[in-house]
Amino acid sequence: xxxxxxxxxxxxxxxxxxxxxxxxxxxxxxxxxxxxxxxxxxxxxxxxxxxxxxxxxxxxxxxxxxxxxxxxxxxxxxxxxxxxxxxxxxxxxxxxxxxxxxxxxxxxxxxxxxxxxxxxxxxxxxxxxxxxxxxxxxxxxxxxxxxxxxxxxxxxxxxxxxxxxxxxxxxxxxxxxxxxxxxxxxxxxxxxxxxxxxxxxxxxxxxxxxxxxxxxxxxxxxxxxxxxxxxxxxxxxxxxxxxxxxxxxxxxxxxxxxxxxxxxxxxxxxxxxxxxxxxxxxxxxxxxxxxxxxxxxxxxxxxxxxxxxxxxxxxxxxxxxxxxxxxxxxxxxxxxxxxxxxxxxxxxxxxxxxxxxxxxxxxxxxxxxxxxxxxxxxxxxxxxxxxxxxxxxxxxxxxxxxxxxxxxxxxxxxxxxxxxxxxxxxxxxxxxxxxxxxxxxxxxxxxxxxxxxxxxxxxxxxxxxxxx
Amino acid sequence: xxxxxxxxxxxxxxxxxxxxxxxxxxxxxxxxxxxxxxxxxxxxxxxxxxxxxxxxxxxxxxxxxxxxxxxxxxxxxxxxxxxxxxxxxxxxxxxxxxxxxxxxxxxxxxxxxxxxxxxxxxxxxxxxxxxxxxxxxxxxxxxxxxxxxxxxxxxxxxxx
Numbered sequence: 357x358x359x360x361x362x363x364x365x366x367x368x369x370x371x372x373x374x375x376x377x378x379x380x381x382x383x384x385x386x387x388x389x390x391x392x393x394x395x396x397x398x399x400x401x402x403x404x405x406x407x408x409x410x411x412x413x414x415x416x417x418x419x420x421x422x423x424x425x426x427x428x429x430x431x432x433x434x435x436x437x438x439x440x441x442x443x444x445x446x447x448x449x450x451x452x453x454x455x456x457x458x459x460x461x462x463x464x465x466x467x468x469x470x471x472x473x474x475x476x477x478x479x480x481x482x483x484x485x486x487x488x489x490x491x492x493x494x495x496x497x498x499x500x501x502x503x504x505x506x507x508x509x510x511x512x513x514x515x516x517x518x519x520x521x522x523x524x525x526x527x528x529x530x531x532x533x534x535x536x537x538x539x540x541x542x543x544x545x546x547x548x549x550x551x552x553x554x555x556x557x558x559x560x561x562x563x564x565x566x567x568x569x570x571x572x573x574x575x576x577x578x579x580x581x582x583x584x585x586x587x588x589x590x591x592x593x594x595x596x597x598x599x600x601x602x603x604x605x606x607x608x609x610x611x612x613x614x615x616x617x618x619x620x621x622x623x624x625x626x627x628x629x630x631x632x633x634x635x636x637x638x639x640x641x642x643x644x645x646x647x648x649x650x651x652x653x654x655x656x657x658x659x660x661x662x663x664x665x666x667x668x669x670x671x672x673x674x675x676x677x678x679x680x681x682x683x684x685x686x687x688x689x690x691x692x693x694x695x696x697x698x699x700x701x702x703x704x705x706x707x708x709x710x711x712x713x714x715x716x717x718x719x720x721x722x723x724x725x726x727x728x729x730x731x732x733x734x735x736x737x738x739x740x741x742x743x744x745x746x747x748x749x750x751x752x753x754x755x756x757x758x759x760x761x762x763x764x765x766x767x768x769x770x771x772x773x774x775x776x777x778x779x780x781x782x783x784x785x786x787x788x789x790x791x792x793x794x795x796x797x798x799x800x801x802x803x804x805x806x807x808x809x810x811x812x813x814x815x816x817x818x819x820x821x822x823x824x
Numbered sequence: 825x826x827x828x829x830x831x832x833x834x835x836x837x838x839x840x841x842x843x844x845x846x847x848x849x850x851x852x853x854x855x856x857x858x859x860x861x862x863x864x865x866x867x868x869x870x871x872x873x874x875x876x877x878x879x880x881x882x883x884x885x886x887x888x889x890x891x892x893x894x895x896x897x898x899x900x901x902x903x904x905x906x907x908x909x910x911x912x913x914x915x916x917x918x919x920x921x922x923x924x925x926x927x928x929x930x931x932x933x934x935x936x937x938x939x940x941x942x943x944x945x946x947x948x949x950x951x952x953x954x955x956x957x958x959x960x961x962x963x964x965x966x967x968x969x970x971x972x973x974x975x976x977x978x979x980x981x982x983x984x
Contacts, residue, residue, distance in 0.1 A: 370851050377844045384837050392830070429848050436844055556919050678834035703838060710841040717848055 367428040368420050374432035375416055379409050382439020385679055389447040392680025400446060404464045408439055411471045418475050422482065423792035427725060430791070433718045434769060434784050438467055438777075440711065441770030443679065444691065444698055451685035459691055459772045466774035470781035477785040484789045488733045491545030495578055498538040501531040502585040518589045530775035532594050533766075536744050537779055537786070539582065540601060544736035546574055547609035551732065555610055575606070590636055593751055593765035599623065600747045605740045609732075644761035661688045662755075662762055665697030669708075669757070676704030692771040693764055696756045712753065715768070719746040722787045728794030738790045741783045890943055890969055890982035893936070898978030899925045907982075911937035914975060915948070928952045928976025934961075936973075942966045943982060945973060952976060 383405045390401045412435045419426055446460035481487065487494075504521050505511030512522045522528045547554070554567045569576075582598040603619035630637040642652055643659035647666075652658045664687040672682060684690045684698030691698070700708045722742020726735045748765050755762035766776035893905040893912070905912070905922055912921040915933035924933065930950040937944055946964035947954040954961045955974040967973065973980050 367851075374844070374848060374851060377840075377847060381837075381840055381844050384840055388833060388837055391833075429851055432844075433848065552913070556913070675835065675838065678830060679837065681830075681834075703841070706838050707841055710838075710845050713845045714848075717845070717852070721852075 366424045368416070368424065371419070371428035371431060372416060374429060375412060375435060378432040378436035378439065379412065381436050382408060382443065385440050385443035386446065388679035389443050389450070390680075392678065393447075393450045400460070404442065404446070404460070407464055407468065408435070408442065411468055415471055415475060418478060419788065422478050423788055425792045425796040426788040427721050427791035427795070429717060430721050430784060430788055433714050433721075434781070437711070437714055437718075437769040440699070441695065441767075441772075442467065444684075444695055444702075444770070445772050447680055447702075448685050448691040448698065450680075451683075462774070463772050463777070466777050469774070470778040473778060474781040474785035477782055478789060481786075481789060483793060484734055484737060484786060485731060485793075487541050487737070488545045488548070491542055491549075492574075494538040494541040494545065495574065498535045498542060498578070499581055501535040501538065502582060504531045505589060506585070519591045519594070530773070532589075532591065533775040533779040534782075535582070536594075536597060536601065537741070537782055539578065539598065540605070540737060540740035540744065542578060543575070543602065543605040544733050544740055547605060548732040548736055551609050575602070578602075587630075587634075590634075591764070592630075592637060592640065593763035596751055596763065597744060597747055597765065599626075601740055601744055604743045605736055608739050609736060640761045640763065644758060647758060661694060662758055664688070665694050665700075665756055666758060668697050669700035669705075672701040672704045674705050676700075676702050676707055678702060692766065692773055693752065693762075694756060695767050695770050695772075696753050699770075700756075712749075715746070715749045718742070719749075721791070725787055725791035725794055729790055730794065734790045734793065738787060741786055745780065745783060889941055890967075890984060892983045893922075893980055894983050895922075895978060895980045896972070898976070900978060907938075907943070909938060911935055915950075924975060924978055926976040926978050929978065933975055934973075936967070950975075 383401075386401050386405050412431070415431060419431065442460060442463055445463050449458065449460045505519050510521050510523075511518055512520050512528065514520050514528075519530050519532050520528050521531055550571055553571045579598075579602050582602075583595055587595065599619070599622075603615060607613075607615045607619075631641050632638075636657070639655075639657050643657075643662060646652050647659040647662050649659075653660055653663055668682065668684055668687055671677065676682070679702045682698075682701040684694075684701045687694045687697055696708065696711075699711065719742045722738055722745065726738035726742070729735045729738060745768050748768050751760070751763060752765045752767050752771075754760040755765075766773050768780045769777065891907055893907055895901055895903045895905075900922070903922070913932060913935055914920060914922050914924060914929070915931050916924055916926070916929050917931040920932065930948075930952070932948045933950040934954045935946045935948055937946070943966070944964045945954065945956060945961065945967050947961040952975075955972075956965055956967065957971055967982055969982050969984060971981060
């Protein structure tokens with residue numbers, strides 16, 4: 357694990373500039389939706405736009421106070437993505453295709469909640485190394501979160517997947533979204549303390565060095581529980597996400613390519629097994645390979661959604677039909693799973709590639725925070741969290757564009773859905789914290805790093821002596 | 825409003841979106857330039873004229889790289905360990921790369937690891953400490969050729 361050095365410069369002014377540009381993009385999207393709809397510019401343009409602007413400026417001020425040296429582009433990128441998503445959801449609402457045509461005000465409410473919670477995370481944690489103390493608490497929390505929807509009366513199945521928890525009449529929540537954060541914390545904490553044991557102890561068979569089972573035990577338990585629960589809950593997207601997170605974190609911690617090889621083999625094996633035995637996986641893969649077959653198109657849960665999305669994107673072409681001018685509402689779930697298809701229709705290939713670029717920048721800044729971080733836990737956590745965002749984008753955008761089978765994962769920051777917004781904003785808050793700690797001047801953090809350098813390795817040694 | 829205005833606004837939005845992306849990339853480029861270590865390739869003549877600090881440093885005498893860890897004193901005196909790219913764990917524990925049979929060494933005493941062209945030594949929280957030259961280590965420090973590393977009664981040095 358290497359380190360890169362940067363001069364400690366607070367770059368909040370740059371952030372403010374980019375943030376204003378990002379807000380201009382969001383307001384521009386809202387404005388276009390407004391003038392192209394039948395009702396003309398509505399009240400929502402003012403209220404929702406102002407709400408987003410005020411919240412993100414408050415966030416910026418909070419960063420000036422508590423995370424002065426944080427990465428300057430993470431917040432603007434996130435606000436731009438969130439704003440474009442809001443405008444698109446508002447646009448689908450205006451088409452009044454579904455009974456529930458007030459998604460955008462719920463989404464803006466969730467955006468507010470998510471940003472406030474992200475600010476609270478920034479204020480409460482300050483130093484990400486605190487999270488290391490909660491390694492096993494995070495494991496327990498992940499298991500509880502993943503099991504919550506299985507509790508009768510609390511969990512409700514929606515679209516065949518039992519991943520929702522309903523509280524009261526209107527508030528439903530997907531606890532699995534938060535589990536990806538707690539799992540990343542657990543993997544980072546566990547691997548940063550036991551990295552060398554996993555690397556050095558154990559038998560060597562040919563070119564492969566196998567770790568001892570008891571060193572890997574908690575990892576295997578965490579992985580089996582998450583995959584097992586997800587297979588039972590029939591949520592394919594999340595199980596790919598957790599599996600990918602597991603593989604990447606263990607690869608980054610050990611730098612052994614053999615883990616990737618083993619992981620790929622397991623993925624192929626699991627995929628073939630699921631295709632042969634599980635009905636919903638078979639349908640997904642058929643809908644992907646033979647999307648244009650009429651039988652599959654008209655079948656229940658067939659390829660209609662993907663094909664309509666492809667037609668929409670084809671209609672948009674390079675430049676798109678213009679926000680508010682296309683007909684993206686023809687695609688089922690146009691405001692959540694298929695929001696990229698809706699955007700592809702209205703802002704075209706050029707617009708969607710800008711959005712993909714924004715995601716790419718976000719992920720690369722997360723990786724940059726990991727490179728700059730001075731402790732192994734921070735490196736692993738930042739890698740894991742930014743990889744989750746990247747993998748989510750790949751799985752859902754790849755699914756919508758028929759590169760891989762479509763699975764239901766939320767497009768980060770864009771898709772309608774409160775739990776996904778909340779967890780992704782918390783991820784952003786954690787990445788900002790890690791980058792702040794990575795970039796702030798050494799002098800200020802000397803005591804903190806010195807404490808970590810001496811305290812962390814001492815623990816295993818004491819254990820060893822206690823045994824003797 | 826007529827179609828022309830719509831078209832202009834539509835294209836204007838796309839331009840604004842890409843303006844955001846490009847200004848972020850521009851900001852990132854500056855970020856990379858701040859850490860001069862992250863620079864790749866030699867600076868151009870024009871960059872040097874603008875900023876004299878960038879001119880390539882006078883050729884340093886070619887440094888010899890360490891390829892051998894030699895134990896000079898202590899129970900293992902005379903042992904030579906070939907250095908590869910992987911870190912070395914020093915200590916009494918059986919999993920250590922060099923198992924020190926030294927009563928004053930801890931199980932996992934210190935770690936010697938390469939970074940770039942240099943080797944660093946880091947104390948792993950040992951009871952009796954690790955000394956580089958005269959000084960006890962408090963953090964990871966680079967080890968020069970011929971500099972004495974002392975752990976308990978064992979003294980070792982790096983040789984080319």
